[in-house]
Amino acid sequence: MTHPTARPRLSVAMIGHAFMGAAHSQAWRSAPRFFDLPMDPVMQVVCGRDAARAAEAAERLGWAGSSDDWRSVLERDDVDLVDVCTPGDTHAEIAVAALEAGKHVLCEKPLANTVAEAEQMVAAAERAAAHGVRAMVGFTYRRVPAVALARRLVEQGRIGEVRHVRAQYLQDWIADPEAPLSWRLDRERAGSGALGDIGAHIIDLAQHITGDRIQEVSGQLETFVKERPLAAEHSGLSGTASAERGPVTVDDAAVFIARFAGGALGTFEATRFATGRKNAIRVEVNGSAGSLAFDFEDMNVLELFDATEPAETAGFRRILVTEATHPYVAAWWPAGHGLGYEHAFTHQVVDLVDAIAAGTDPAPGFAEGLQVQRVLAAVETSSDTRAWQTIPA
Numbered sequence: 001m002t003h004p005t006a007r008p009r010l011s012v013a014m015i016g017h018a019f020m021g022a023a024h025s026q027a028w029r030s031a032p033r034f035f036d037l038p039m040d041p042v043m044q045v046v047c048g049r050d051a052a053r054a055a056e057a058a059e060r061l062g063w064a065g066s067s068d069d070w071r072s073v074l075e076r077d078d079v080d081l082v083d084v085c086t087p088g089d090t091h092a093e094i095a096v097a098a099l100e101a102g103k104h105v106l107c108e109k110p111l112a113n114t115v116a117e118a119e120q121m122v123a124a125a126e127r128a129a130a131h132g133v134r135a136m137v138g139f140t141y142r143r144v145p146a147v148a149l150a151r152r153l154v155e156q157g158r159i160g161e162v163r164h165v166r167a168q169y170l171q172d173w174i175a176d177p178e179a180p181l182s183w184r185l186d187r188e189r190a191g192s193g194a195l196g197d198i199g200a201h202i203i204d205l206a207q208h209i210t211g212d213r214i215q216e217v218s219g220q221l222e223t224f225v226k227e228r229p230l231a232a233e234h235s236g237l238s239g240t241a242s243a244e245r246g247p248v249t250v251d252d253a254a255v256f257i258a259r260f261a262g263g264a265l266g267t268f269e270a271t272r273f274a275t276g277r278k279n280a281i282r283v284e285v286n287g288s289a290g291s292l293a294f295d296f297e298d299m300n301v302l303e304l305f306d307a308t309e310p311a312e313t314a315g316f317r318r319i320l321v322t323e324a325t326h327p328y329v330a331a332w333w334p335a336g337h338g339l340g341y342e343h344a345f346t347h348q349v350v351d352l353v354d355a356i357a358a359g360t361d362p363a364p365g366f367a368e369g370l371q372v373q374r375v376l377a378a379v380e381t382s383s384d385t386r387a388w389q390t391i392p393a
């Protein structure tokens with residue numbers, strides 16, 4: 001469905017065009033086709049370090065043009081929003097420059113590689129907000145309908161007071177010790193390993209679903225495979241090995257326990273070594289009146305246990321989150337025709353465009369990204385010092 005009258009244009013530049021760039025491109029393409037947006041996103045230009053590859057990406061992903069120079073893209077009058085899909089080492093530089101150039105920013109997670117960078121980004125976002133410029137960090141899984149429903153149910157008090165959060169993000173794409181080094185295994189580029197790449201997601205999900213904040217952590221990181229073949233070529237999560245080898249400079253796995261400000265206890269596990277688990281994001285929340293459980297590998301389902309039901313018939317029930325009354329679902333398919341990984345990226349674009357048009361701050365903003373960054377840093381420090389760490393409010 002489209003607006004009957006002309007809508008203002010929102011011209012987008014995307015920096016980076018690998019795995020995340022492809023996911024964001026499909027979101028910019030599909031959002032205006034399935035949702036009634038108040039603005040018309042225009043896929044203006046995609047930018048990458050190599051001109052030929054950027055041009056090929058523009059053609060393949062549906063961008064009008066391409067560039068190999070992000071700084072010149074920020075100077076363009078026909079760019080309103082910059083979508084940052086690069087590795088973490090460039091997030092701060094690009095996002096701050098874009099905000100200073102008056103462009104709205106959507107930045108992939110984790111917000112930055114360090115707390116200091118994230119603080120600079122928040123400061124830039126606050127300055128820009130005074131001029132109506134918006135900034136959002138891409139904790140996309142919030143927008144999986146079953147996750148959004150979980151948050152809604154917690155907000156409505158359906159599970160009472162939250163006691164436990166059990167969160168796992170399990171992958172296995174580097175369980176093979178001969179899997180080559182990619183930028184995600186390089187501390188300089190990625191900041192950290194499983195912790196920042198996927199642990200950041202479950203930190204955000206746990207805080208988002210409960211509406212609470214992690215206040216204290218005690219954690220351990222481990223790098224099981226300390227050296228790997230260098231990558232001859234790498235794309236997304238797979239690559240080919242070269243004969244040379246290099247050190248792995250990030251964690252392969254991270255575990256931590258947490259205390260929430262509201263009194264709940266949390267356990268967190270993020271690993272790329274959970275053989276057989278491909279993208280298993282599992283969050284279980286136990287409250288005084290019931291429990292909720294989600295597993296991304298069965299992403300159209302939310303499990304609900306209602307502790308107020310008679311014990312004789314009480315039990316976890318599988319809610320198929322495909323009803324038009326469920327968050328985001330009405331725009332898509334009839335009940336029972338589920339959604340996939342890419343849809344949450346579309347929902348992210350929808351919420352961002354709605355916020356820009358309404359003149360409000362999108363969520364999660366950079367301040368929330370900074371708070372997650374602080375939790376990540378606290379887990380690392382805890383692992384190094386073997387001591388609990390407090391996260392400043």
Ligand code: SOE
Pocket residue numbers: 019171197198237279
């Ligand atoms: C790799 O672990 C990765 O692509 C993450 O970087 C994404 O954030 C996650 O959504 C899927 O896995």
